[in-house]
Amino acid sequence: MRAYSVLQGAHPFFFKGNHIGVLISHGFVGTPQSVAFLxxxxxAQGYTVYAPRLKGHGTHYKDMEAYTYHDWLNGLEDGYQLLRKHCNKIFIIGQSMGGTLAxxxxxxxxxIAGVILINAAMTSIPGMDAFNSIHKPRFIEEGAPDIKDKSVFEITYAKAPIKAIHQVLGLMEDTRARLANITCPLLVFKSKEDHVVPPANSDYIMNQVQSPLKETVTLYNSYHVASMDFDKEFVAEKCCTFIKKFQMNEREIKIL
Known part of the structure; x- marks a missing residue:
């Protein structure tokens, strides 16, 4: 297997803070750079934060062909285990496919104390669904990142392997069967205008998880990569509020 260098700015990041850990996953063909602001x-609120770089991402699009969604899951699992060494409570945040992995x-x-999703993929990605049973061409054009703020630059790939697209669709199918097992607090962001993952994906997740405490927040000034878009400050603020609210156990909340 050829070894590809990691692109400048695409490396994972880790901030050591208190005993509350936050694991953040970027999306398909993205990198930790897309969730760096978040x-x-x-x-800055004192939490310990880690964002891994998923296998095959942040290098070269040909690199993605060598990995399956199990490799991506294992990468996130490794991040979770890393945080467990430093923290006694862990939250997880996922952007797009990162939400599926989360x-x-x-x-x-x-x-896991709580989950935050940003335009998570679960039922349908129109740009990928058409390639579900197709094995050629080897690569397809990705196009520009779906970001409303045109001053933003995202590190991503111009192309994506068909093999990798099949892995995303397989991950979604696998994860759909597991949603009923999720009971922790859930915060779901969905962009009203998303040209990659339809907002109906978020609605499906909200209907299928068994979490008694769950909230949907609609974003009106961001497209798909909302963690980098015009609403990024609002998203970050809501994430911090959610973590602060649920970082305590049920007994501590009742005392308050």
Whole structure:
């Protein structure tokens, strides 16, 4: 297997803070750079934050062909285990496919304190669905990142392998079967105008998880990559409020 260098700015980041950990996953063909603003805002509140770089991402689009969604899940699992060494309570945040991975991980770890999703993929990605049973061409054009703020630059790939697209669709199918196992608090952001993942994906998640405490927040001034878009400050603020609210256990909340 050819070794590809990591692109400048695409490396994982870790901020050591208190005993509350926050694991953040970027999306398909993205990198930790796409969630860096969010991570820095959360870390500024004193939390320990880690955003891994998923296998095959942040290098070269040909690199993605060598990995499956199980590799991406394992990468997030490794991040979770890393945070467990430093923290006694962990939240997880996922952007797009990162949200799918976050839900899958949470279904295996009931101790996760809460999940935050940003335009998570779960039922349909129109730009990918058409390639579900197609194996050629080898790569497809990705187009520009779906960001309303045109001054923003996201590190991403211009192309995506068909093999990798099949892995995303397989991950979504696998995760749908696990949603009923999720009972922790849930905060879901969905952009009203998203040209990659239709908002109906978020609605499906809200209807299928068994979390008694769940909230949907609609974003009106951001497209798909909302963690980098015009609403990024609002998203970060809501994330911090959610974490602060649920970082305590039920007994502590009742005392308040």
């Amino acid at each position: 991570g820095k805002c959360i870390a 839900l899958h991980l949470t279904s295996k770890h009931p101790s």
